[in-house]
Amino acid sequence: MDRTSYFSDRANGMQRSVIRELLKLTHNPDIISFAGGLPAPQTFPVEYVKRATAKVLEEEHVKALQYGATEGDPRLRKKLAEIMKRDGIDADPDQILVTTASQQGLEIMAKIFFNPGDTCIVGLPTYLGGLQSIKSYGGVPVGVELDEHGMIPEKLVEMLDKLEAEGRRPRLIYLIPDFQNPAGVTIPLERRKEIVKIARDRDYIIVEDTPYRQIRFEGEHQQTFQSLAPERVLSLYTFSKIMLPGFRLGWAYGPEWLINKFIMAKQSMDLCTPPFNQAVTYHMLEEGALEAGLKIIIKLYHSRCNVMLEELEKNLGDLEGVSWTKPEGGLFLWLTLPEGMDTDELFKKAIEKNVAYVPGSAFFPKNEDHRSMRLNFSYSNEEKIREGCRRLGKLIKEYKP
Ligand SMILES: Cc1ncc(COP(=O)(O)O)c(C=O)c1O
Structure with a gap:
């Protein structure tokens, strides 16, 4: 039927x-x-989870089991800003939105940026869940080739020229700069700067999706896109790969005007990310579970x-x-x-x-x-x-x- x-x-x-x-x-x-x-x-981190859970239930259950603010637990947002500061970003807790992990961040991205038929620059290859979110709101992912150093700036320019000439200006550039899923490659600083210059010259927003950034086992940390172009970069973070995926906890960071739209879009999705998970995570971070x-x-x-x-x-x-x-x-x-x-x-x-x-x-x-x-x-x-x-x-x- x-x-x-x-x-x-x-x-x-x-x-x-x-x-x-x-x-x-x-x-x-x-x-x-x-x-x-x-x-x-x-x-x-099972032991950390146990201790933090007991503390939350004993001391904070009234708040933790209640609805919370869409933006997220203020204590947690402050902690997240500290994590970002250690990564060279001058982060303001007010520009943080706690998300139900980064997949929700991608879903919100798609919801607020794409009308059906709008194009979005992605890497070739790129994260499957990103493609699904973009497509689910009618966005059209357009691929730009990667090499062993991530997205190739010359190929990006070629693709932007082509799309602009066809009157199909992309809504944004979606990047996974660190140990990219699926290719495992990382964009070096010089190339990041080139991509930022392209985005600035042509006025594009960059979405930097970076779940693996802290799992570096060789080489030098490369500056984030967020610190290179805070006026136009929306960054997505998550605890899934650096602590545990089961809490479904992440955060989005970006300029206020962009985060405000993210907050509005999230409200109708789930009102707030589970306050209980946020409170437990806050105490785990206090105890040093992440490091x-x-x-x-x-x-x-x-x-x-x-x-x-x-x-x-x-x-x-x-x-x-x-x-x-x-x-x-x-x-x-x-x-x-x-x-x-x-x-x-x-x-x-x-x-x-x-x-x-x-x-x-x-x-x-x-x-x-x-x-x-x-x-x-x-x-x-x-x-x-x-x-x-x-x-x-x-x-x-x-x-x-
Ligand atoms: C690049 C990228 N973005 C987002 C996600 C979604 O992760 P989560 O929703 O668990 O934070 C993943 C998961 O593998 C990923 O590789």
Whole structure:
């Protein structure tokens, strides 16, 4: 029965992610999955959560179990501003909006910026959830190529010229500057400055989505877009990867005029982010849970990343045309196979061999890539990473397109 007449055009335009459907297969415990973007559960700060939860229930339940302000708990916003200050941003707590993690930030972004048909610059590849939010409000993601240093400024200029000439001026530039999901690459400072100059000269807003920034295990921190161009950058942060994803807690930061729109848009979504989670997080931060946890996370992911890089070299190093990125932080790396290979097709064979990845096509606006895959190194232990890479290497080498 055709039920489309019940729904809005927007709902009828929504598609179930083929990838998410495929990824359900990876729930089989025999499968070594490099597919998800999950943090390692042993890094969850359980003891901090227990202590902070007890404190909130004993001392603050009247507030914590009540509705809260849309902007967020003022104590938490002050703490978040301190975290940002340590990162070189002159942050004002009044410009912070606590969000129900950064996916909500992306959803609000899409809600306030896009009329159906409006374009948005994204990286090629880019985060799948970002693409979904943009599309769900009728936005049209337009890809600009990345290399091992992130978005290429010359390609950005080319694309802006083209779109402007067609009268399709993009609403904004969406970037994941640090250890990008999915490619694992980071934009160096010089390139950040070039991109900022382009945005300033042409008056574009930049959305800087940066969930992995604090998970740097090699190299130098690169200045944020926020500190380079505070008048036009909206930054999205989240505790999901640096502490725990289960609280669904993040924050948006930007110029007042922009944050005000974000606040209005959030009001009709969920009124406020759970005050209980905010209060618990505040006390955890007071106790130093973030710093202590990050040390553990960085050490663990660094060694897991190294194991994956070592195994890829061992199992695929002699195959012509194959390459992979070497992240300095984060959770992912990006593997590209020789010409003619198809990672969507290979995925089914990989599942049969009990190893999983996300095919690169998921991260392109029109699913146009078929040679790449995203590999996650945060979730599986070293033994599994070694075995998974062996399986994957064998499969790729034996694969006849
Ligand atoms: C680039 C990027 N943005 C946003 C998110 C959403 O994260 P959360 O909603 O858990 O903060 C993710 C999650 O993987 C991501 O990689």
